[in-house]
Amino acid sequence: MNECLLCEQAIAATPSWQSLLGLDKQTNICQDCSKKFQRADNKIESDSIDQVTTLYTYNEAMREYLHQYKFLQDVQLAGIFARELRTHIPTDALVVPIPIHPEKKIQRTFAHVDELLKSAHIPYTHLLEKVDTGAMGEKSKAERLAMKPLFIVKNGVTIQPRTYILIDDIYTTGTTLRHAATVLKQAGATRVEAITLIHA
Numbered sequence: 001m002n003e004c005l006l007c008e009q010a011i012a013a014t015p016s017w018q019s020l021l022g023l024d025k026q027t028n029i030c031q032d033c034s035k036k037f038q039r040a041d042n043k044i045e046s047d048s049i050d051q052v053t054t055l056y057t058y059n060e061a062m063r064e065y066l067h068q069y070k071f072l073q074d075v076q077l078a079g080i081f082a083r084e085l086r087t088h089i090p091t092d093a094l095v096v097p098i099p100i101h102p103e104k105k106i107q108r109t110f111a112h113v114d115e116l117l118k119s120a121h122i123p124y125t126h127l128l129e130k131v132d133t134g135a136m137g138e139k140s141k142a143e144r145l146a147m148k149p150l151f152i153v154k155n156g157v158t159i160q161p162r163t164y165i166l167i168d169d170i171y172t173t174g175t176t177l178r179h180a181a182t183v184l185k186q187a188g189a190t191r192v193e194a195i196t197l198i199h200a
């Protein structure tokens with residue numbers, strides 16, 4: 001019997017083909033808690049990025065979840081959305097997490113995107129490096145748009161003429177993803193999509 005990671009009530013084991021195959025290990029929150037999260041399933045398109053899929057709305061449950069995650073520093077909590085992520089990421093995709101600047105790791109409100117992917121057993125490669133040092137939150141939208149590229153392709157990395165999927169935690173203005181997509185396309189990617197857990 002598992003306990004819900006959010007409310008600690010016992011989760012009834014429901015045998016399924018997934019659990020028999022060991023794919024269902026990340027079903028670690030109860031029905032009551034999972035119902036509180038609101039699906040977004042928004043698809044956003046723009047010039048620089050072919051498609052952004054956002055999975056959940058930033059609602060009260062999500063706010064609490066992020067708080068709990070930050071407070072407990074519990075990497076296990078990354079696993080809550082593992083199954084959802086796996087559903088949306090093709091198995092043959094080239095998955096690229098949005099990197100965070102090393103200096104910002106400490107003040108980050110959400111654990112690194114890598115933890116989400118790790119808990120979902122989704123292979124990924126870091127192809128981008130962040131070059132900006134200023135905190136995004138302190139800049140206006142106009143300032144952010146006018147900024148020099150936020151990312152560069154890592155040294156020694158070859159971008160192939162195929163589809164890449166960027167992963168980030170929260171979609172707010174989309175600036176970060178557009179910057180990352182532009183850099184990948186300029187380096188030779190034919191298509192760049194993105195998936196974010198939350199739509200703020």
Ligand SMILES: [Zn+2]
Pocket residue numbers: 004005006007008009029030031032033034
């Ligand atoms: Zn629960």
